[in-house]
Amino acid sequence: MIRLCRLENETLSSVATKDINISEVSEHTVEIITNSGEGAQKCAQIFGQTCAKMGNGVWTVEIIPAEIEPPHHTVTSTSGNIIRFGTDKVTNWGDQSKLAVAFNDQVLLSRHRLDSLHDNCIILQESLWENHEDEDIRRMYREAMEEMSSKNYRFVNVPIEEEALKIVSNPSHGKNMFALGLLAEIYQRDVSIIERQIAHIFRLKSQKVIDSNIELVKAGAAWARENLDFQFHIPSVPAEEERIVMNGNQACGLGSIAAGMELCSMYPITPATSVSHELAEVIENYGGIVHQAEDEIAAAGVAIGASYAGKVALTVTSGPGMALKTEFIALAIMVEVPLVVLDVQRGGPSTGLPTKVEQSDLLSSIYGQPGDAPRVVIAPRSIEECFHSMVTARRIAETFRTVVIVLTDANLATGVQQFTRPELDVRWQQGPIDQSPVPEGLRPYEWDPKTGMSRRIIPGMPGGAHTVTGLAHDELSLVSYHPSGNELGMRMRSRKLAVFQSTLMPPEVHGDEEGDLLVVGWGSTHGAIEEAVDRARAEGRKVSSCQLTFLSPLEPGIKDIFSKFDKVMTVEINYSDTVGDPYITEETRRYGQLAWLLRAHTLIDIDCWTSCPGQPLRPKDIYQNIIAKLEPSQDIEIGEAS
Amino acid sequence: MPSEERKGIALDAIRPGIERFQAAVAKTAEEVRGLLAGTSDSEDDQTAALGFFARGKVDMDRFSAFMPESGHIDEAAEAPTRAAQEVMDSLLARGDELFVLTVQQGEELASAVADRLAEIGRAFAAAHVVELAQRHEYSEEKHAGLLSCYPFAQWSRSERSLAPGLVIELPGEVLTPASIVPFLDRATKIVFVVEGDAPAAALSRVVSPGVFVQQETGEAALEAFTAFDGTAVAALMPDKAVSFVHDPAAGETTYERFVSLNFPKEVRKRAIGGISAAQQAEDYALLETLSVVPSPTGEAASDPAGKLSAWLLSQADLASGG
Numbered sequence: 001m002i003r004l005c006r007l008e009n010e011t012l013s014s015v016a017t018k019d020i021n022i023s024e025v026s027e028h029t030v031e032i033i034t035n036s037g038e039g040a041q042k043c044a045q046i047f048g049q050t051c052a053k054m055g056n057g058v059w060t061v062e063i064i065p066a067e068i069e070p071p072h073h074t075v076t077s078t079s080g081n082i083i084r085f086g087t088d089k090v091t092n093w094g095d096q097s098k099l100a101v102a103f104n105d106q107v108l109l110s111r112h113r114l115d116s117l118h119d120n121c122i123i124l125q126e127s128l129w130e131n132h133e134d135e136d137i138r139r140m141y142r143e144a145m146e147e148m149s150s151k152n153y154r155f156v157n158v159p160i161e162e163e164a165l166k167i168v169s170n171p172s173h174g175k176n177m178f179a180l181g182l183l184a185e186i187y188q189r190d191v192s193i194i195e196r197q198i199a200h201i202f203r204l205k206s207q208k209v210i211d212s213n214i215e216l217v218k219a220g221a222a223w224a225r226e227n228l229d230f231q232f233h234i235p236s237v238p239a240e241e242e243r244i245v246m247n248g249n250q251a252c253g254l255g256s257i258a259a260g261m262e263l264c265s266m267y268p269i270t271p272a273t274s275v276s277h278e279l280a281e282v283i284e285n286y287g288g289i290v291h292q293a294e295d296e297i298a299a300a301g302v303a304i305g306a307s308y309a310g311k312v313a314l315t316v317t318s319g320p321g322m323a324l325k326t327e328f329i330a331l332a333i334m335v336e337v338p339l340v341v342l343d344v345q346r347g348g349p350s351t352g353l354p355t356k357v358e359q360s361d362l363l364s365s366i367y368g369q370p371g372d373a374p375r376v377v378i379a380p381r382s383i384e385e386c387f388h389s390m391v392t393a394r395r396i397a398e399t400f401r402t403v404v405i406v407l408t409d410a411n412l413a414t415g416v417q418q419f420t421r422p423e424l425d426v427r428w429q430q431g432p433i434d435q436s437p438v439p440e441g442l443r444p445y446e447w448d449p450k451t452g453m454s455r456r457i458i459p460g461m462p463g464g465a466h467t468v469t470g471l472a473h474d475e476l477s478l479v480s481y482h483p484s485g486n487e488l489g490m491r492m493r494s495r496k497l498a499v500f501q502s503t504l505m506p507p508e509v510h511g512d513e514e515g516d517l518l519v520v521g522w523g524s525t526h527g528a529i530e531e532a533v534d535r536a537r538a539e540g541r542k543v544s545s546c547q548l549t550f551l552s553p554l555e556p557g558i559k560d561i562f563s564k565f566d567k568v569m570t571v572e573i574n575y576s577d578t579v580g581d582p583y584i585t586e587e588t589r590r591y592g593q594l595a596w597l598l599r600a601h602t603l604i605d606i607d608c609w610t611s612c613p614g615q616p617l618r619p620k621d622i623y624q625n626i627i628a629k630l631e632p633s634q635d636i637e638i639g640e641a642s
Numbered sequence: 643m644p645s646e647e648r649k650g651i652a653l654d655a656i657r658p659g660i661e662r663f664q665a666a667v668a669k670t671a672e673e674v675r676g677l678l679a680g681t682s683d684s685e686d687d688q689t690a691a692l693g694f695f696a697r698g699k700v701d702m703d704r705f706s707a708f709m710p711e712s713g714h715i716d717e718a719a720e721a722p723t724r725a726a727q728e729v730m731d732s733l734l735a736r737g738d739e740l741f742v743l744t745v746q747q748g749e750e751l752a753s754a755v756a757d758r759l760a761e762i763g764r765a766f767a768a769a770h771v772v773e774l775a776q777r778h779e780y781s782e783e784k785h786a787g788l789l790s791c792y793p794f795a796q797w798s799r800s801e802r803s804l805a806p807g808l809v810i811e812l813p814g815e816v817l818t819p820a821s822i823v824p825f826l827d828r829a830t831k832i833v834f835v836v837e838g839d840a841p842a843a844a845l846s847r848v849v850s851p852g853v854f855v856q857q858e859t860g861e862a863a864l865e866a867f868t869a870f871d872g873t874a875v876a877a878l879m880p881d882k883a884v885s886f887v888h889d890p891a892a893g894e895t896t897y898e899r900f901v902s903l904n905f906p907k908e909v910r911k912r913a914i915g916g917i918s919a920a921q922q923a924e925d926y927a928l929l930e931t932l933s934v935v936p937s938p939t940g941e942a943a944s945d946p947a948g949k950l951s952a953w954l955l956s957q958a959d960l961a962s963g964g
Contacts, residue, residue, distance in 0.1 A: 259693070260673070284662065287669025380695070391693030392700075399709050426676045427690040435776035436716075453708065462777050503705040505698065549699060 024233045027057075027086025028187070029094045029118075032179060033111055034103040035072040036065050036079040039176030044081030045416070046197040047180055050189050051083065052245040052418040055236030057090035058083065059527070060247075060416040061616060063111075064355040073137070075110035082116075087235045090417070091382065091527025095620040097121055099186070099232075101179045103160065105129050105144040112148050114615075119152050122230070124182060126175075127157035156228065158182065163223055167215050177213045181220020186231055191221065242421040248386040248412030252342055253278030255390035256314050257286050258422065260429035261340070265291040265302040266316040270354040271410040272344035275316045296321040300328035300341075307337045308468065310458040312394060316342045319361050320351060326368055329403055333373045333493065335468040336445065336454070338397035338404075340390070345409040347614050356614030357410040359523055359573040362593040365405045366552040372490055374497045375403040377552035381526035384419035385549075386412055391428045400496045401456055407551070409573070411524040411616045438463035444477040447488070452495030497553050504550055506557030511537055511544030514564035517630055519545040520606075521571045522594055525617055529571055532622035536630075543626055551597070559602040569607045569629050570595040571622055576610040645837060648862070648878045649809060652833035653738055655864035655876065656807030659831055660741055663806035664734060667765045671730040674772055677715055678723060719775035722785070726768035726775075729789050733765050745812040752821035755832075756794065758808060759825060763792030766801045794825050807831035814840025815915030819875065820847040826873045833864070834877040841917045842909055843884040843925035848875050849932060851896075855888040859906075882906045884929060897949070900933040 030047070034040040044060060052058045063080040070077040084094040096118040102108035102125050111117055129141045160178055161171045168174035177198075184194055198213045246254070253275045256264065264283065266276045280290040293299035296317055303313040317325060322343050332339040345361045347353025365377050376396055380389040386408055393404040438457055444466045446454045454475075457464045466477050472489060474480040509518070510530050521529045526547045533545040544565070548555060562568045572592040577584045591599065595608035609625040611617060653660075679687060688706030696702070715723055733740060743758045745751055767788035774780040797805070810832060817840045822832065826848065836844075845857045854874035856867050859881055866889060867876045879885070886903040893899050905926070911919045935949040 260676075285665040285668075287666050378695075385695055388693050388695035392695040395692045395696075395709070399705070422694070425690050426672060427679055427687050428693060429672050429676045435773060437777055451708070455710065462779070499708060503701050503708070505701055508698065549695075555699070 019229050020231055021229060022231045022233050024235065026088070026234070027084065027090065027094075028099065028232055028234060029082060029084040029097045030099045030101075030183065030187075031063070031080055031082040031097040031111065031116065032101045032176075032183075033063065033078055033080035033107045034176070035077045035107060036068075036070055038079070038103055038172055040080040040103075042201060043176035043180045043183075044083055046194060046201065047183055047189070048081075048083045048085070048416050049197050049245055050184075050193045051085040051187075052243070052416075053193050054190055055238045056085045056234060057088050058085045058245070058416065058418055059090040059093055060084070061093040061411065062414040064414075066353065066355055073104050073106050073140075075106050075113070078107040078110040080107070080111075085234065087237060092531060092619065093415070093528075093616055094531075095618050100124070101158075101182060102126065103175060103179075105141045109144040109147060112151070117151070117153065120154065121151075122154045122156065124156050124158045124179075126160045128159070128161050130157070158223070158227075163219055164216060167219060168212055174212070174216050177216035178220040178223075181217040181222070182224045182228075183220075184217060185221040185224035186228065188231060188233060191217070239420075243418045244421045245416060245418040246383065247274075247414055247416045248380075248383045248408055249274040249344065249414070250278045251383050251386035252316075252344075252390060252406070252408065255387035256340075256342075256394075257283055257288065258387070258424055258428055259391040259394045260312050261314045261390070261394065262288045262311045263291060263303060263306040263313045264288070264316060265293050265299040265306070265313070267293050267296045267299045267321065269296070269318045269321045271346055271413045272316050272318045272321070272342065274413070275342060275344070296324035297328060300325040300332075303339055304328060304332050304335075304337050307332070307339055308335070308459070310460060312338075312398075314340045314342060314390075316344070318344050318346050318354075319348045319364075322361060322364065322368070329375070329405075330369050330371065330373045331470045332403045333369075333375055334470050336401035336456075336493070337468070338394075338401055338456070340393045340397050341403060341405045342390075343405055343407050344413045345407060347410075347612065353614045355410065357524070357573060357616055358612050358614070359407075359409060359525070360575070360593065360612070361407060362522070362551060362574070363596065365407060366597070372494065374494050375405060375552065376400070376497070376500065376550075377405045377407060378550055379407040379523040379548070380412065381523060381547050381549060382419070383412055383415065383417040387419075387422060394428075396500065398456070400453065400500055402493075402496060407523060409524050411573075415524075415616075435461055437461065443475040444468070445473070445475045445489075445492075447475060447492040449492075450495075451499045452492035453499065454492075501553035501556060504553070504555045506561065507546050507548055507555045509544050509546050509561060512542065513544070513561070515542030515544050516565065517541075517543045517567045517569060517626060518562060518565035519543065519569055519571055519622070519626060520548065520562075520594065520598065521545065522548045522551060525571060525573065525622075528617050528619045529622055531619040532626060535619065535623050536626050541626070541630060543630070548594070551594075554597070554601055558598070559604065562598075562602055562604050562606070567607065567629060568598075568604060569609060569625075570598065571617065571625070572608065572610045573612055573617060574610050575612050576608050645811070645835065648835045649742065649811060651862055651864060652809040652835050652876075652878060653742065655833050655868045656741065656809065656831050658868065659805065659807040659829060660738070663762075663765075663804055666804055667730050667734055670765075670769050670772075671727055671734065674723060674727045674730070674768075677772070677776075678720070678727065715776065716778075719778070719780065722771050722775045722780050722782075725789055726771040729764050729768040733762070741806055742809045742811065745810060745816050747813050747815060749816065750821075751810075751812065751816055751818050752824075755808065755810065755822050755825055759794040759805075760791045762806060763794060763797055763801070764789055766797060766804075767792035799828065802828040802830070805829045805831075807833075809833050809835060811835045812837070814838045814880065817841060817844045817877070817915070818917070819845050819877070822875075823848060826853055826875065828873060831867070831874045832876070833867075834875075836877055836879050838880065839910065839914050840879060840883060841914050841922045841925060842879075842882060842906065843922065843929050844879075844917075845875060845877050845886075846884075846925040846928045846932075849888050849928075851899075852890050853888075854890060855886075857884055857886050859883050859885050882908060882910065884926070886929065886933075888932075896932045897935045900929075903929065903933050 032040045032044050048058050048060045061082045098118045099122045160175050164171045164174035164178045202210045264279050276290050299315050303315040306313040347356040347358040348360050380386045393406050397404040459465050471479045472486040474485050529545050533543050536543045574593050576592040577589045592608035592610035598606050689702040745754045814836050845855050849855050854870040856876040859879050862878050887901045889901050892901045
């Protein structure tokens with residue numbers, strides 16, 4: 001029997017065999033949602049890796065509860081992963097999931113409440129709860145189903161736990177692999193790749209564990225084969241070049257090794273810690289070390305000390321850690337010691353949302369110092385750029401004897417994407433310093449009056465012994481309170497940034513170079529913004545976008561670019577006031593952080609749409625706000641991300 | 643156990659040290675390669691050094707005008723730097739073989755070990771030569787010899803911490819461990835793979851408070867040796883040898899550090915190599931003396947039960963009275 005199946009906005013091009021509808025689609029978004037600790041991450045990790053290895057574009061987003069081990073079977077216990085994969089490159093997590101595997105009704109309900117599921121989402125739901133012996137659980141199930149009845153979800157009951165128990169005694173250690181088997185069959189994934197992934201992930205466990213996990217996958221696939229009447233085919237285009245798959249923290253870690261970093265000092269902090277985990281596993285093989293300091297402040301101090309001694313140093317942290325490192329970062333700027341600081345941003349302020357994404361460290365990274373402390377701030381836009389940004393950051397830091405802050409975020413840190421395998425270049429590793437004897441009479445701060453730059457001297461170089469001080473100092477590095485001396489130091493430190501800015505090129509514009517609206521973003525929102533802009537452009541709207549990567553100093557030519565558009569609006573994952581809210585007027589309104597920066601820099605009346613829901617922005621929300629900006633009278637819901 | 647198998651176990655036991663050493667040499671060799679590649683300071687080099695992230699965002703020509711002459715190697719320094727790089731590459735190319743020393747009958751153990759460590763030390767010397775060349779302090783006359791031989795005695799404290807370890811295959815007659823004591827410092831780890839008759843308690847003479855010493859017969863388990871953070875010596879001995887483990891981490895007193903000690907039932911009483919029967923008896927006596935457990939009453943116990951009861955009594959502190 002042949003059945004045809006057409007899904008909304010998707011092209012049907014193939015037919016099915018037997019009773020199974022096979023829909024060919026260019027992309028799909030799947031989520032696996034479980035209680036915390038039920039292995040959703042492993043399941044998704046293997047599924048995502050398999051898709052990538054089969055040549056599909058992939059982007060994954062972790063759903064991590066804010067608390068460690070929250071109570072099970074509650075909406076707050078939701079843990080999981082969203083995998084968007086398609087024929088072409090995937091640059092963001094998309095809009096909504098079209099298929100979900102849910103281990104219980106409460107975690108599913110939490111996703112429903114966040115509007116994460118597409119109206120026609122297919123939901124493979126654990127069948128255990130509907131007729132559970134506990135009346136409270138049955139009641140919760142009924143209430144959840146009632147609440148979700150407003151949507152056209154298609155529910156498929158699957159005896160996940162019952163089937164897993166046929167293979168393992170503890171279903172919590174097996175349901176995830178059974179679910180992986182379901183997905184493998186539904187999306188026709190190559191099981192041999194899955195088996196290899198399982199063997200790799202469980203490489204430190206016994207063969208018995210590996211075998212039982214593979215058996216669970218096969219059982220899930222068999223169940224799907226026998227009981228489900230649909231499949232999806234997502235064509236893949238094998239890449240000509242070799243690709244690798246990793247998340248942003250892994251990319252930063254490996255990128256810093258490629259960049260020749262010799263010391264990474266850090267103190268554990270979510271979501272940055274895994275950078276050091278990646279490094280700790282391998283950096284010693286490349287002659288480097290990871291130093292876990294006693295606190296954030298010490299971590300910065302160790303990195304500065306290492307750099308002062310001629311090593312290539314990195315310190316890794318997140319927002320609260322940046323706050324603690326503030327004084328030491330100022331010291332590095334004052335004594336002109338090269339330093340790379342990686343800030344994996346999370347929700348704030350204070351401890352905020354440790355596991356969630358936000359872009360709220362921009363202004364504090366640029367300006368967060370007492371005194372004038374100019375530094376370079378860059379923001380990679382993708383996981384691939386996370387890798388390569390470390391090489392560039394090192395080189396800028398050394399060339400200009402300054403601090404370079406690399407701003408990533410939790411979205412990049414935990415998201416997984418594949419990219420072209422970097423061809424390592426030995427010149428990235430080039431020794432940091434000239435060790436030839438210091439020329440007679442050369443001073444530690446032999447500032448070139450035109451550029452503010454001076455030759456870096458390492459104390460171990462012949463003739464290089466000198467002290468450094470955070471106090472105002474002269475060219476000899478001697479404490480100096482002379483009024484003109486202090487001003488000279490400030491001018492020279494600032495001049496370097498102007499010189500660096502003179503080497504930057506204007507940012508690229510995605511779309512036409514003039515039009516009605518320019519959307520400006522920075523960092524990880526790149527893919528979602530461009531997708532939203534492309535949607536609007538496909539409707540004939542004159543919208544373009546521009547994703548900034550150099551935030552301090554700003555790329556040149558921005559004002560010229562902006563002036564060619566009627567309106568300019570930033571899109572950011574941070575807070576801004578909405579005019580019309582109580583007490584909020586055009587005069588009192590606080591803008592998004594990039595908007596503040598650009599308004600001050602260009603004196604152009606730049607608007608913003610920002611949101612800080614603790615999750616990445618969706619293209620559809622950005623799209624809606626683009627339309628609202630273009631057609632203010634249009635009656636659509638704006639101002640909040642779903 | 644076949645000799646090859648024992649050699650494999652011995653190599654595995656010093657594997658972390660080998661990997662640490664090789665990683666450091668590889669990293670240094672890469673840096674030197676980068677240094678040499680950057681000698682021309684060409685635009686291409688500068689552009690490449692800035693990385694892909696900068697492409698399309700940074701004007702490479704302008705940027706390279708501001709880049710320091712990183713690690714500049716001038717003409718005079720280039721030749722010794724290249725020579726140093728070749729030394730590091732050649733040592734890396736030798737793989738495990740560099741860390742396995744075979745001492746033949748009639749050879750002197752100490753000088754064979756000294757020669758091999760001096761050869762390994764060429765990697766450290768290469769790093770010194772690069773630094774000297776960069777600092778314009780390199781002199782062909784004074785420093786060229788470093789690249790062919792860099793004796794252990796000249797290794798710095800940090801170089802000794804990076805000592806990769808050695809597996810020494812040798813006949814029992816040549817096993818005179820006391821002669822290698824000058825090389826036992828910091829991270830040095832040596833495993834003897836002994837063939838044929840050997841003095842039964844040969845390693846007794848290297849027991850000292852901070853050195854891990856292990857003698858094994860039959861199935862050897864060297865995990866503790868590998869895990870020990872410091873100087874360590876082990877010997878995979880033929881049958882009829884004493885087996886013991888002296889682990890400095892096991893206790894403060896000498897007897898506590900002997901975590902195992904088993905004497906063979908039968909001991910040959912004849913000279914082996916240059917070691918007389920009397921000397922071998924002295925080795926035995928030394929081990930017995932070191933492992934004796936002092937009892938609260940002043941008597942000594944050397945059997946396991948005696949050791950245990952003495953220890954229990956000492957923990958109870960009965961001797962001090964109420």
